[in-house]
Structure formats: structure tokens, C-alpha cells
Amino acid sequence: MSTVISIQVGSEPRKQAVMHESQEYWFDHEKLDVYREAIDFIAWLSALLESIVRAGDVKDHLDRASTSIALNVAEGNGKYTAKDRCRYFDSAHGSALECAAGLDILVAKVLLTPDQIRPGKERLQRIVRMLMGLIKKNSTRDYEKGNATG
Numbered sequence: 001m002s003t004v005i006s007i008q009v010g011s012e013p014r015k016q017a018v019m020h021e022s023q024e025y026w027f028d029h030e031k032l033d034v035y036r037e038a039i040d041f042i043a044w045l046s047a048l049l050e051s052i053v054r055a056g057d058v059k060d061h062l063d064r065a066s067t068s069i070a071l072n073v074a075e076g077n078g079k080y081t082a083k084d085r086c087r088y089f090d091s092a093h094g095s096a097l098e099c100a101a102g103l104d105i106l107v108a109k110v111l112l113t114p115d116q117i118r119p120g121k122e123r124l125q126r127i128v129r130m131l132m133g134l135i136k137k138n139s140t141r142d143y144e145k146g147n148a149t150g
Contacts, residue, residue, distance in 0.1 A: 029077040034130035038070040038092075041123045045099070048120070052111050062102040068095035069127065076134075086138040093131040100124050 029035050045066050049059050069092045076088025103117040103124075 027074070027078075029074040032073060032077060034092075034127055034134065035070060035073045035077070037123060037127050037130065038066075038073055041099070041120065041127065042066045042070060044120055044123065048112075048116070052106065055106060055109070055111050058102055058105050058109070062099060062106075065095045065098040065102060068092065069099070073131075082138040082140075086135055089131050089134045089138065093128060093135065096124050096127045096131065100128075 023030075025031050045062060049055070049062065052059060072088045072092035072095065076085045076092065079085045079088060100121060103112070103120055106112040107114055107117060
């Protein structure tokens with residue numbers, strides 16, 4: 001199976017980025033579903049943000065927060081202690097929630113519609129669920145049963 005992502009680079013016509021699940025992996029974090037989902041979210045968000053004008057700080061913050069998800073997953077996966085791993089996965093979780101809020105802000109500012117952000121929210125929900133699983137696996141904290149979406 002492969003994931004096809006449409007992106008726009010500057011004023012160039014749309015290009016296709018294809019991520020294959022059977023691709024060669026250079027690092028362990030590349031094998032994680034949550035990492036691949038975060039990379040797919042970044043590609044989706046980049047194309048979306050290219051189409052928005054006058055979003056300034058929100059666009060910049062969404063770009064940084066989305067990048068932070070993938071970077072923290074990668075760094076956390078490389079840590080040796082469960083406590084260290086959990087701290088980075090926790091940061092990635094917070095960044096995913098920031099992205100969800102950023103998308104809501106773009107709708108509130110009437111720069112996007114709820115239908116336009118729905119694919120991103122669905123992807124973020126999957127990311128948050130996977131991160132909560134990694135956090136619970138690496139943490140000594142007790143968690144309540146219930147919604148794992150933040």
C-alpha cells in the first residue's frame with residue numbers, strides 16, 4: 001500500500017509525493033505508524049497553507065507545531081529510558097493538539113471551512129490516539145479509561 005500526497009511547491013504545478021509502506025527504512029522511527037502519519041499530515045497541511053492568504057501567525061504556528069510532531073516522535077523513539085521516551089511523545093501529543101486548535105482558528109477567522117479542515121482533524125485524531133498509546137506504554141502514570149484524543 002502507498003500513500004499519495006498532493007503538494008504544491010511555490011508557484012510550481014502540483015506534484016505527487018508517494019510514501020510506500022514497503023520503503024527502505026534508514027532509522028527505527030520511520031517504521032512507526034504515528035511518524036508516517038505525522039509526515040503525511042505535514043504534506044497535507046503544507047498544501048492547505050499555500051492556498052491561504054492573510055493567516056500570518058496562525059500559518060507559522062501550524063507549520064512549527066506540525067513539524068514538532070514528527071521531530072518529537074523521532075527523537076523520543078531514539079531515547080533509551082521509558083521516561084525520556086514518554087517526555088518526547090508527550091510533547092508530540094501537545095503539538096498535535098495545537099495543530100487541531102490552529103485549524104479551528106482558521107475556520108473561526110473564516111479563512112477555511114469545516115469541510116476543508118476535516119481531513120486534517122481526522123488525521124490528527126489518529127495521531128493523538130497513537131501517541132496516547134505510546135505514552136501509556138512508556139509511562140508509570142495511571143490513566144482513566146475513556147477518550148484517548150486529548
